[in-house]
Amino acid sequence: MKEYQAEIIAVGTELLLGQIANTNAQWISKQLAANGINVHYHEVVGDNLKRVSSTFHLAKKRSDIIIVTGGLGPTDDDLTREAFQEVSDMELMEHEESMKKIEAYFKKHHTEMTDNNKKQARVFKGSTVIENKVGMAPGMIITHEGKVWIFLPGVPNEMKSMFTNEIIPYLYKITGQKQLIQSMVLRFIGIGEAKLEHELQDMIKEQSNPTIAPLAQSDGLIIRLTVKADSERQASHLLKECKNKILTRVGKFYVGTDYETIEKKALFMLNQRKLTIGTAESLTGGMFSQKLTSVSGSSGVFKGGIVCYDPQVKTDILGVSTELINTKGTVSYECASALAHNVCKLLKTNIGISFTGIAGPTNIEGKPVGTVFIGIANDKGEELVEKHMIFGDRESIRRKAVLKGYEILFKFLKSIN
Amino acid sequence: MKEYQAEIIAVGTELLLGQIANTNAQWISKQLAANGINVHYHEVVGDNLKRVSSTFHLAKKRSDIIIVTGGLGPTDDDLTREAFQEVSDMELMEHEESMKKIEAYFKKHHTEMTDNNKKQARVFKGSTVIENKVGMAPGMIITHEGKVWIFLPGVPNEMKSMFTNEIIPYLYKITGQKQLIQSMVLRFIGIGEAKLEHELQDMIKEQSNPTIAPLAQSDGLIIRLTVKADSERQASHLLKECKNKILTRVGKFYVGTDYETIEKKALFMLNQRKLTIGTAESLTGGMFSQKLTSVSGSSGVFKGGIVCYDPQVKTDILGVSTELINTKGTVSYECASALAHNVCKLLKTNIGISFTGIAGPTNIEGKPVGTVFIGIANDKGEELVEKHMIFGDRESIRRKAVLKGYEILFKFLKSIN
Numbered sequence: 001m002k003e004y005q006a007e008i009i010a011v012g013t014e015l016l017l018g019q020i021a022n023t024n025a026q027w028i029s030k031q032l033a034a035n036g037i038n039v040h041y042h043e044v045v046g047d048n049l050k051r052v053s054s055t056f057h058l059a060k061k062r063s064d065i066i067i068v069t070g071g072l073g074p075t076d077d078d079l080t081r082e083a084f085q086e087v088s089d090m091e092l093m094e095h096e097e098s099m100k101k102i103e104a105y106f107k108k109h110h111t112e113m114t115d116n117n118k119k120q121a122r123v124f125k126g127s128t129v130i131e132n133k134v135g136m137a138p139g140m141i142i143t144h145e146g147k148v149w150i151f152l153p154g155v156p157n158e159m160k161s162m163f164t165n166e167i168i169p170y171l172y173k174i175t176g177q178k179q180l181i182q183s184m185v186l187r188f189i190g191i192g193e194a195k196l197e198h199e200l201q202d203m204i205k206e207q208s209n210p211t212i213a214p215l216a217q218s219d220g221l222i223i224r225l226t227v228k229a230d231s232e233r234q235a236s237h238l239l240k241e242c243k244n245k246i247l248t249r250v251g252k253f254y255v256g257t258d259y260e261t262i263e264k265k266a267l268f269m270l271n272q273r274k275l276t277i278g279t280a281e282s283l284t285g286g287m288f289s290q291k292l293t294s295v296s297g298s299s300g301v302f303k304g305g306i307v308c309y310d311p312q313v314k315t316d317i318l319g320v321s322t323e324l325i326n327t328k329g330t331v332s333y334e335c336a337s338a339l340a341h342n343v344c345k346l347l348k349t350n351i352g353i354s355f356t357g358i359a360g361p362t363n364i365e366g367k368p369v370g371t372v373f374i375g376i377a378n379d380k381g382e383e384l385v386e387k388h389m390i391f392g393d394r395e396s397i398r399r400k401a402v403l404k405g406y407e408i409l410f411k412f413l414k415s416i417n
Numbered sequence: 418m419k420e421y422q423a424e425i426i427a428v429g430t431e432l433l434l435g436q437i438a439n440t441n442a443q444w445i446s447k448q449l450a451a452n453g454i455n456v457h458y459h460e461v462v463g464d465n466l467k468r469v470s471s472t473f474h475l476a477k478k479r480s481d482i483i484i485v486t487g488g489l490g491p492t493d494d495d496l497t498r499e500a501f502q503e504v505s506d507m508e509l510m511e512h513e514e515s516m517k518k519i520e521a522y523f524k525k526h527h528t529e530m531t532d533n534n535k536k537q538a539r540v541f542k543g544s545t546v547i548e549n550k551v552g553m554a555p556g557m558i559i560t561h562e563g564k565v566w567i568f569l570p571g572v573p574n575e576m577k578s579m580f581t582n583e584i585i586p587y588l589y590k591i592t593g594q595k596q597l598i599q600s601m602v603l604r605f606i607g608i609g610e611a612k613l614e615h616e617l618q619d620m621i622k623e624q625s626n627p628t629i630a631p632l633a634q635s636d637g638l639i640i641r642l643t644v645k646a647d648s649e650r651q652a653s654h655l656l657k658e659c660k661n662k663i664l665t666r667v668g669k670f671y672v673g674t675d676y677e678t679i680e681k682k683a684l685f686m687l688n689q690r691k692l693t694i695g696t697a698e699s700l701t702g703g704m705f706s707q708k709l710t711s712v713s714g715s716s717g718v719f720k721g722g723i724v725c726y727d728p729q730v731k732t733d734i735l736g737v738s739t740e741l742i743n744t745k746g747t748v749s750y751e752c753a754s755a756l757a758h759n760v761c762k763l764l765k766t767n768i769g770i771s772f773t774g775i776a777g778p779t780n781i782e783g784k785p786v787g788t789v790f791i792g793i794a795n796d797k798g799e800e801l802v803e804k805h806m807i808f809g810d811r812e813s814i815r816r817k818a819v820l821k822g823y824e825i826l827f828k829f830l831k832s833i834n
């Protein structure tokens with residue numbers, strides 16, 4: 001089978017000024033990889049006719065499939081068509097359906113259509129026109145001197161919808177791609193990247209199929225497994241095999257695969273045990289409950305929470321004694337424990353979780369920035385309270401505290417049955 | 418003054434697989450723009466010796482300053498040095514200080530150092546070695562056949578620290594850059610991107626210096642002004658002039674510049690009026706309070722909040738009558754109003770703000786997904802309650818509701834004095 005080599009070119013000075021990142025190339029690369037097409041180059045070039053066409057000339061020499069995003073819009077510095085004309089000598093014509101669409105748009109928005117906007121309806125003679133269901137400028141597929149050129153708008157959601165609905169099926173057809181690529185994400189919590197890589201060092205070193213790529217993310221650590229196979233069956237077999245081997249080493253930090261995020265896992269474990277939960281958040285200011293409620297269906301498990309930012313809320317609403325606060329302080333083992341037990345009673349939930357600590361910038365109660373107490377209690381009076389020192393700026397201390405909270409919640413739920 | 422043309426090359430197959438976006442190129446481009454150096458190309462190439470060196474050959478032909486990130490690490494597919502050797506015939510040698518550092522690292526972490534790791538200490542003879550204060554692999558500046566080559570690690574925080582501390586001063590020196598570039602961000606809320614662009618159409622069209630770039634972000638709409646000038650004084654004058662012109666047209670949607678985020682603006686306005694605030698969040702699940710407490714010093718104004726996800730919490734804790742809920746529903750003008758007034762009393766704050774609505778996926782109380790009621794009340798009994806229909810998925814409905822909440826809060830605070 002012929003190995004197709006693809007190249008992705010983004011046209012737009014805003015990328016070269018660093019105003020946006022080239023996430024289009026990332027997204028398209030993922031799609032191509034999943035379809036077994038190798039990407040050998042990404043290029044970004046500004047809105048400059050000479051440089052865009054020289055980039056096209058180069059791509060024509062070295063790649064079989066050339067995907068171009070951007071430069072199809074109405075303004076004078078949208079030059080993708082002009083540049084390709086220089087490379088191909090192909091003729092441009094007005095595309096009737098697209099033209100109608102653009103006119104309709106301006107009618108609908110009661111704004112007068114400038115001639116510029118007509119530019120967007122121009123397509124190359126003999127090209128396959130890809131309708132833009134989201135925006136105005138249509139896309140094009142062109143076969144020229146044995147190379148496949150795919151032109152798409154730079155606006156991500158326009159590009160994505162066209163790529164998914166039209167381009168992928170087309171590529172499937174021309175490449176006759178049999179070997180498929182599948183990937184799986186394994187999510188971990190409570191283990192650092194260095195430690196994880198150390199545990200899997202040899203596997204990562206000897207990796208070939210599937211490949212093993214650890215990646216630290218703001219919501220924990222993931223490992224991406226990517227496999228090439230001849231069939232769905234073989235692919236999932238290889239992925240499963242590799243996953244199991246990894247879990248025999250670091251299984252105790254494992255959360256789930258792909259879309260099994262920590263908040264979904266938490267809801268699942270609570271559901272499974274028919275337990276409800278309530279929160280008492282001081283330093284995290286609602287971040288834990290906000291994350292939990294980002295999952296649809298959380299209402300079955302999560303009843304509510306108290307954001308007890310001010311000490312007065314801790315005493316008046318959550319019944320923490322003034323004496324406790326005066327003797328131990330709001331950032332203390334005792335306060336975290338009291339908050340967890342009391343929110344549990346107050347909201348009539350089975351589980352209560354509390355966060356109190358110092359996100360900074362200044363120390364409180366003579367305790368250093370990064371001091372965090374997380375408490376969990378249940379309606380049977382059992383509790384688990386932990387102190388952690390978290391490093392980073394204000395936001396990362398809050399974020400890591402929330403992650404730690406989920407980690408401790410998992411530990412607690414496992415311990416009670 | 419010579420116009421330097423820069424090119425940024427990222428080496429790494431993970432970029433071509435779409436596992437990560439090339440945010441390094443974006444960040445570096447911003448820095449270069451701010452120093453008046455034009456970037457003409459970004460390129461991404463995989464861990465393949467032939468392709469990396471051909472990319473280097475091309476860069477050598479077309480650019481004056483070539484910045485390469487990645488491929489300096491310990492593994493066999495880190496090939497940046499080898500590729501540049503092919504292009505330059507320069508000799509590699511072991512860099513003593515770097516070597517010592519690497520050995521020290523492994524001693525400290527009690528792990529045995531493989532020979533691979535020594536690779537990282539190799540630098541080109543005659544190059545200026547850039548110490549890596551964050552990680553292990555050092556960077557290099559090389560002048561070769563009149564072109565400046567800058568090699569940096571791909572790990573963002575390693576690259577950034579080296580670039581900021583060593584590369585920028587160096588570039589300043591060689592380019593003798595006098596003209597400086599300054600930019601300013603204007604933040605807006607309550608106006609759509611289309612509407613804003615429409616209002617400023619002519620200005621955006623005729624823009625030259627400063628340039629005007631509107632950009633929709635998850636926390637509202639921004640306009641980035643970028644100006645080239647000979648002096649700080651001239652730069653800030655031109656920016657101020659352009660800003661004022663924009664504000665005469667869309668000033669009523671203006672929040673602030675640069676770091677004046679909506680949450681900071683809210684805290685500022687509350688502080689100014691010596692008002693405290695409390696929250697009652699149902700659909701947003703703590704997102705509003707979480708955002709407010711992300712700002713240090715929020716404790717002076719924000720006392721706390723009730724995440725009243727479950728109807729029972731609305732009645733038991735926030736004293737919304739069961740009758741109101743049975744007759745009007747939890748997603749209603751009346752419920753939002755009651756929540757705002759009652760949280761104000763409960764937490765003894767001057768202002769109370771409430772969020773109730775349907776984030777989906779399913780309709781509730783016969784009301785469609787996207788129905789959102791936001792209520793604001795104060796201790797004088799005044800109130801402002803608004804209903805909004807918000808479109809999008811679960812998360813964007815919640816996010817947009819929070820933004821709308823800030824917008825209404827601004828409106829309310831302006832109305833009461």
